[in-house]
Amino acid sequence: MRGLHVLQTGPGVAVQDLGRPGYLAKGLTRGGAADLRAVHEGAALLRQTADHAVLEMVGTGGTFEANEDLRIALTGAVMTAQIDGATLAWNASHxxxxxxxxxxxxxxxxxxxxxxxxxxxxxxxxxxSRAAHLSCGLGALLQKGDVLPVGQDKGTDVGMTIATDARLTGGTVRIVPSMQTLDFDADVRNRFEDTTFRRDPRANRQGVRMDSDGEGFSNPKALSIVSEVIVPGDIQVTGDGTPFVLLAECQTTGGYPRIGTVLPCDLPRVAQAPAGAALRFQFVSLEDGAAIQARANTELRKLSGAVTPLVRDPADIQDLLSYQLVGGVVSAMHSPLDEG
Structure with missing residues (x-):
């Protein structure tokens, strides 16, 4: 059996994929990887479809031994990585x-x-799905001694890379109005949009707490609402005015008012933000949000075209002559300081 033997593992390592859509009415949220873009990036690097299962690692990864020749790719949060002591490039295949x-x-x-x-x-x-959904009892965290079976690999390419984007360090997150947005006073909505939040250390795959200075964002009109369906990306505001952004493993229903909902393409920015990272929320209309998401979906489908070799072969560089290949070259026999 082709597989990967787990010699040592971090505390939050589990198998994930794109999740389980379609089971919300039965009490099961989609789940799946916290950063779906990273799943698509790895698929592009290995020239395979994005529905293959991956390992999601939080904080640290582990030590693994291959029992057959394998191809791997590393994406998402940048971590140290080595094969037999040799350092590996991240966002690349090996x-x-x-x-x-x-x-x-x-x-x-x-x-x-x-x-x-x-x-x-x-x-x-x-x-x-093969995704672990621990809050619902599906799957489990990886343990020392586990052997992860690997499917048949139809590809051969390695030594490829893909450019990283800015989603790992926080930034601006676009949101659309939600069911209770207009229940919040206009000044509260404006202050929410103008506030720079910090990603609180209190976070998991269910949601992330947003911390900020000053008063909270409570809504006296809807401190208690009838529980209704919620989805990843919803921003619930608790009774003390603290916002929580719901992630892949959130519950199916909730009774806290929602001031907005993060666009799916921007949700990885929230999930990947390290503790203390700055985040801002920007309202966009439903129409603009749909257009932004459509462009992001198109970009995911075209990621394979953004993959390039880690080391470029000069024979494949069509504009080679346009490069300044000798700039900075100095002579060991002649010094310009001796002139004049």
Missing amino acids: ALPKGSTLTIGPTRSGTYGYLHVGGGFDTDNALN
Whole structure:
């Protein structure tokens, strides 16, 4: 059996994929990876579809041994990584030879890192997904001694990379109005949009607490509302005025008012923001939000075209002659300081 032997693992490592859509009415949220863009990036690096299962790592990864020749890719939060002591580039694909040891260490930037394998992790499928959904009792965290089966790999490319974006350090998050947005006074909505929040350390796959200076954002008109369906991206405001952004493993219903909902394409920015990172929320209309999301979906489908070799072959560089290849070259025999 092709597989990856777990020699050591961090406290928050589990198999994830794109999740389980379609079960909300039965009490099960989508779940899946906290950063879906990272799943698509890994798929592009390995030239395979994005429905393959991956490993999601929080804080640190672990130590793994390949029992067959494998291809891997590393995306999401940047972490230290080595194969048999040799340092690996992040947001890139690599060969993992049979018997070699892959070590993935602490996070350098971001929160959720991802390990992909060619062929995907072929773990048990439950309700059309291999994703661990721990709050619902599906799947489990990785343990020392586990052997993760790997599916048949149809690709061969390694040594590829894809550019990173700015989602790992916070920034501006676009939101659309939600069911209770207009129940918040206009001055509260304006102050919410003008506030720079900090990603609170109190966070997990269910949601992230937003911390800020000054008074909270409570809504006396809707301190208690009838529980209704909620989805990842909803921003609930608790009775003391604290906003919480719901993530992939949020509950299915809730009774706190929602001041807005994060666009799916911007939700990875919230999930990946490290503790203390600055975040701002910007309202956009439903129409603009739909257009922004449509463009983001198109970009995900075209990610394979953004993949480039880690080391470029000069023979493949069409505009080679336009590069300044000798700038900065100095002579060992002649010094310009001797002139004049």
